[in-house]
Amino acid sequence: MPWLAAAPAARRWAAGLAALALAACASQPPQGPQQQPQAQPAPTPVPPAPQAAAPANGFAAWLAAFRAEARAAGIGEATLAAALDPAQYLPRVVELDRAQPEFTRAVWDYLDTAVSDARVARGQEQLARVRPEADAAAARYGVPAEVLGAVWGMESNYGANVGDTPTVDALATLAFDGRRADWARRELLAALRIIDNRDIDRAHMIGSWAGAMGQTQFMPSTFLGHAVDADGDGRRDIWGSMADVMASTASFLARSGWQAGQPWGVEVRLPPGFDVARADAGVRQDAAAWAAEGVQSASGAALPPLPDAQLLLPAGARGPAFLAGPNFRALLRYNNSTSYALGVGLLAQRLAGGEGVQAAWPRDLVPLTRSQVRTLQQALKARGFDPGEPDGVAGAATRRALRDWQRSAGLPADGFPTADLLQRLQQP
Structure with a gap:
């Protein structure tokens, strides 16, 4: 999912530090049965379950104020009515946004699923099905069809899981909640512009709880900047048109610095x-x-x-x-x-028919929990190595401090936090 116009959010150390433009995909490498993606029409959203009452300070009042802001920004009255009249506060979105999992996932566990034989086989089958659209996007933007297919597979399991949360509701909830209000307001306004442009209607604008949309999970602001009408129907449809999905994904990567003819x-x-x-x-x-x-x-x-x-x-x-x-x-x-x-x-x-990882992963290592990483950060700080604010996320500053300490202790300075290193750091 494209990380554009971001507000900060932590991913776990093995996955790197995520600067949030999409807080979550519609799916991580999925579990359970797989479905065939539908090219047309766009996916039918799941009706939202009845929601609990919004907090006392008033979602309805907040929505009225935002409506005035959107009107002043040029959003049409018909769009405002269609998009905001049915808007609901979604408590589950707030729960997910505030969740900070204690346990982390090892990179090898992540890749075992992300690049499993089943996912590869399904991807080759699905990429063959959309080969004309993928090849056209590759020729236009210089991003190989297999890379586009891989993003498609990682983001929505080749279109099988685009999410079922109404994007307007998700972003309105996040904006009202306040933790990331400015970012969410901007994304909500971008979503209204998409509806106003008639690329998609409210009912079919669905995605993840964090507002990521379509088969390759664009945020609304990313959509406005990079989505492409490749099939020439006058709409940029990243939900149902595979030509638009592939071209939009390639457009984003090309503008993000992808260099044609080079491997990753x-x-x-x-x-x-x-x-x-x-x-x-x-x-x-x-x-x-x-x-x-x-x-x-x-x-x-x-x-x-x-x-x-x-x-x-x-x-x-x-x-x-x-x-x-x-x-x-x-x-x-x-x-x-x-x-x-x-x-x-x-x-x-x-x-593309190539091999997977050749070297063995150190599967005997157990990733540190968030609490353990925080303890490691505190121990580094106590020894005079600055990991930044102890927050339980092993980002660049923590890895740099850990490398410096490893070097001072005569250890291989790889900056990789382990239980053994934590134990050594805690010794007097």
Whole structure:
């Protein structure tokens, strides 16, 4: 899901730190039965369940004030009536928005599902079904069809799960709730513009609880900036038109820096004694310079000519290593999560008939809980290494502080938090 016009929200360390433009997809790698996506008409929304009364300070009063704001911004009266008259406060949206899961998911567990054999097989089948639309988008924007298919698979399980929450209701609830009010108001106004432009009507504008819409989960502001009418019917329909879905997704990635003709990255092997602290987003050089340091592709082939490439160790020094170029960072702009971007890249690789990850994941390691990460941050701070505010999320500052401490202790400085490191940090 494209992370545009964002307000901050935490994802877990293994998935990276998410700067929120879409707080959640309609689905993470899904569970349960799969359905075939329908190209036309747009999905029929599930009627909302009866809602509890809004807080005493008045959702209806807030909605009236917002209506005046939207009217002043140029939204037509017919749209205001159609979109806002039926608007409901959704307590479940607030519950999900405020939830902070204690337990984290290891990157290998995430990828086991995201790039499972079943998902690859289904993706190849579904991509074949929409090959003309995917190839047309690839030719127009320079983003391979398999990458578009992988985003489609990650965001909605190839259209099987686009969400069933009315977008207007979800965003109105978030804006009224106040935690992310400014962001949600902007997104709600963008949603009204989409309705006003007649790209979609209110009833069919459905998506995730966080307001992400369609088969590749655009936020309304992202839709306004990047959605494409590729089938020429006068509407940008990312719910039902596969031509529009593929072209809109490719448009976003192209404008996010995707470079045609380059891979997203490649799995690599590191030479003995390699300084793993160089696996840092701030350390970038072309593939030839990495090769000069002894970095080799896992397959034994020559490294692709990746410019401005960074080394990734998503599971620390004991796990697989990857060299990631500008296209990996374009995927991060879709969703600022290392696990997500790896999932898209590896799924695209498999959809194209390539191999999966070759090196073994350190499956004996158990990810730290949020509370444990907070304790680790506090211990780093007590030792004079600044991880930022202890918040239970192992972001860039925490990993940098952990690397600095590891280096001072004579340990491989991979910045990967483990129970063993936490125990060492807590020792006198």
